Amino acid sequence: MNITQFVEHSLGRWRSQRSAHHLIFSHFEAVQSVIDIVPLSPDDEEVINLCNSYDIAPSLAVSPFGMSWEGESDWDDNAQVKGSCILVPVPDPIIPNRGKLLRDQGYAETIAAAGDYHITEDGTFVLLTSYDRAAAEEKIWFANPNLRFRVSLIKTSEGSGVVTASFSSEIRSLSDNKIDT
Amino acid sequence: MNITQFVEHSLGRWRSQRSAHHLIFSHFEAVQSVIDIVPLSPDDEEVINLCNSYDIAPSLAVSPFGMSWEGESDWDDNAQVKGSCILVPVPDPIIPNRGKLLRDQGYAETIAAAGDYHITEDGTFVLLTSYDRAAAEEKIWFANPNLRFRVSLIKTSEGSGVVTASFSSEIRSLSDNKIDT
Numbered sequence: 206m207n208i209t210q211f212v213e214h215s216l217g218r219w220r221s222q223r224s225a226h227h228l229i230f231s232h233f234e235a236v237q238s239v240i241d242i243v244p245l246s247p248d249d250e251e252v253i254n255l256c257n258s259y260d261i262a263p264s265l266a267v268s269p270f271g272m273s274w275e276g277e278s279d280w281d282d283n284a285q286v287k288g289s290c291i292l293v294p295v296p297d298p299i300i301p302n303r304g305k306l307l308r309d310q311g312y313a314e315t316i317a318a319a320g321d322y323h324i325t326e327d328g329t330f331v332l333l334t335s336y337d338r339a340a341a342e343e344k345i346w347f348a349n350p351n352l353r354f355r356v357s358l359i360k361t362s363e364g365s366g367v368v369t370a371s372f373s374s375e376i377r378s379l380s381d382n383k384i385d386t
Numbered sequence: 387m388n389i390t391q392f393v394e395h396s397l398g399r400w401r402s403q404r405s406a407h408h409l410i411f412s413h414f415e416a417v418q419s420v421i422d423i424v425p426l427s428p429d430d431e432e433v434i435n436l437c438n439s440y441d442i443a444p445s446l447a448v449s450p451f452g453m454s455w456e457g458e459s460d461w462d463d464n465a466q467v468k469g470s471c472i473l474v475p476v477p478d479p480i481i482p483n484r485g486k487l488l489r490d491q492g493y494a495e496t497i498a499a500a501g502d503y504h505i506t507e508d509g510t511f512v513l514l515t516s517y518d519r520a521a522a523e524e525k526i527w528f529a530n531p532n533l534r535f536r537v538s539l540i541k542t543s544e545g546s547g548v549v550t551a552s553f554s555s556e557i558r559s560l561s562d563n564k565i566d567t
Contacts, residue, residue, distance in 0.1 A: 222412055224405030226555040231403055235414040290556050325508060348539060356537065360528060367529050372537065372553030374407040
């Protein structure tokens with residue numbers, strides 16, 4: 206699995222069931238959402254701007270894509286969860302299946318972020334992102350073409366303490382219907 | 387990481403937070419439990435009997451251990467979750483970091499089961515077990531010595547359809563106290 210294949214497999218609409226474990230308080234959070242992943246053109250102005258903001262030549266970008274999500278959490282009176290971002294993989298020119306992933310908005314903080322990705326032998330996409338006061342580690346893999354899993358860890362910036370661990374089961378939505386809630 | 391190291395890292399008492407996603411109904415289940423993992427002697431009668439029941443020479447067993455768990459699920463009026471089993475790794479004599487894991491009681495069915503394990507390059511323990519009417523896939527890895535994660539999939543026996551996906555965050559318990567609930 207290379208990054209182009211990984212992005213291709215990810216395109217489409219997904220119904221997501223996410224459980225977050227807030228480890229210090231042993232708290233469980235449940236989130237249901239719909240995630241849309243759409244391809245972007247390498248010529249897209251937002252893609253070019255994002256590359257430029259990291260001093261990376263836009264010609265090095267591969268398979269840029271947009272992601273949006275909308276759902277509900279049981280954390281805070283069924284708070285709405287909603288957002289979108291664009292993501293631009295920039296493969297390492299030398300080492301295969303490794304590179305940077307530029308993002309115009311991170312998960313853990315609402316600022317742009319560049320993470321380091323690699324794809325393991327067994328097809329797991331691993332992304333490590335450092336923020337000012339936190340670090341995030343994400344693993345995404347496919348059980349089959351219509352089912353993918355995602356484990357996300359939010360760590361302290363020192364990297365060893367895990368504050369939140371979350372797990373998503375994402376099922377490809379074969380209709381255009383929004384999730385039943 | 388080899389199987390001996392993996393078992394050594396796993397010994398002790400763990401507070402576990404588990405979320406199960408029942409995918410067909412988009413149902414969330416939350417389980418809190420305490421898990422105890424203790425080493426067993428290769429000379430233990432139960433270990434020898436389990437090897438014999440699979441026609442495996444007990445001398446091939448490495449790092450046998452016992453596991454017990456006790457907790458509560460929110461699935462069915464906070465039903466009690468309780469059980470124990472013994473597990474006996476039998477490394478492949480030729481291929482490194484690969485082998486059988488014998489178990490006197492499975493997760494998906496209450497019968498003995500022998501699964502196939504391997505340990506990936508990045509230290510993830512992967513276990514595949516086939517039952518009469520189901521198959522289970524389990525991935526276990528350590529974020530640090532005191533925190534391990536476990537993803538378990540219950541599949542149809544054909545192997546492609548995932549019925550339940552669950553995720554556990556397991557924190558090493560540094561006291562002998564039972565989990566606060």
